[in-house]
Amino acid sequence: MKTSVATIGKQKYKTEIQAGNHIVIADEPEDVGGGNLGFTPTELLESSLASCTAMTLRMYADRKGWDLEKVEIKVGFKRNMATGEVTFMKEIQLFGNLQPEERERLLEMGSKCPIEKMITGTISVTSYLK
Known part of the structure; x- marks a missing residue:
């Protein structure tokens, strides 16, 4: 581990x-x-989601041979203190000579980054003293 x-x-x-x-x-x-x-710890969490998404899109576009020059991901979140629900918002900006269907596919692939899968799955934390 x-x-x-x-x-x-x-x-x-x-x-x-x-x-x-x-x-x-x-x-x-x-x-x-x-x-x-x-x-801040919150900025680290947002940055993890943003950078993982950007890397996932870069890897996918490179593998497909698409003309993706640059990706910019902005991540923020809202937390409902009453329910504990957290909603992350990702604004994805794609630069390059991309077809509309390539842009849509990249948007879809952005949700498949390992960090997003992790934070949208079932999470538990186990703490112990050493």
Whole structure:
């Protein structure tokens, strides 16, 4: 099992996240007591969905030989505090010389990225102390 490790010290909210050989910083905005040194946890989740979708579309277009020059994915979400329901919104912008049917197929393929499958499936979290 691959793991990501988040480490926080005494510097309020600044968290170092390591996955393999890569490190990113997460933090909270200054207005809630953080140092605004990196992505918020929510931004990391949105970024995971956006980047996975973009990569999925790039892979598919490359495999089909389509003229996809660039993909831009914007992700936001709404949370209903009463029901706990969360809705992610993905705005997909495709650049290149694409036929209408290619654009529609890419829109469809965007929902097949592994992160979207993960967050729309059944999720459970198990926590334990070491």
